[in-house]
Amino acid sequence: MKYVSHETIAQKVCDAICEISLNCDEDVKKLIKEALDKEDSPIVRDALKSLVQNHELSPASRVPLCQDTGTTVVFAELGNNVRIIGATLFEAIEQGVIAAQKSLPMRASMYKDPLFNRENSGDNSPPILHIEHTHGDSLTLHIAQKGGGAENKSFMQMFTPSTTADDIIEYVINGVVNAGSQPCPPLVIGVGIGGNFEQAPLLAKRALMRKLALPHLLPQYSQMEAKILEGINKRGCGIQGLGGDLTAMAVHINTAPCHIASLPVAVNIDCHAHRHCTLRF
């Protein structure tokens, strides 16, 4: 049995949120610089240069990469031989979220009630936690700070089993292109195929946490990822809708078994801030 204190989890979650809120993903930085090297349009070059400058200024000045510091979303893999001492896993993570909000500080971005009396919780709580129970004595937390603009343009549909891979490719491309500049491109696109009505969006969100542009292990799905990426980038929305070849940086597909009568497809969009990391205990 491994014992992990809630203080240890809270401190590491706090440190991780601060780190990803200030330091852009290295793969994103590389892609943006490569796009800048290839770009001719002055207005697109300006936008790309602003991003490069933002990636340098944010950690240097300890000001978050974006004013929308996001909702904390955590996918936990909790081994059956792990015991958390002093609090539940949710409480420990929430303590880390609150500490990070105060420490940086980050904009408080969460309402207690979604519709009436939209009072701000004031500390970015609560996080959203998904727990998968695993064997062994390790606890892994995949953490994301998810911006509202990109989340708002995410979408899903319950397709029927006669739907083809080409239908899904077209559906994803059209949905992302129709979102235009609102999700803050260049984007990372998570696609969940299978499961059911609640699982497909979770597959899509979990796909965003994969290393950027790491292809699906099965060639039929990695080919779909490549076709969707090419199709989106050919349509020319570009960075913040200003044009150019880089509307999406990567497409990640995640799949699960599904009912014989269904074929759910969900698309979760992440913006260029793309804040995510993995903690292991």
Ligand code: SF4
């Ligand atoms: S979608 Fe992303 S880049 Fe746009 S405002 Fe929200 S966090 Fe910032």
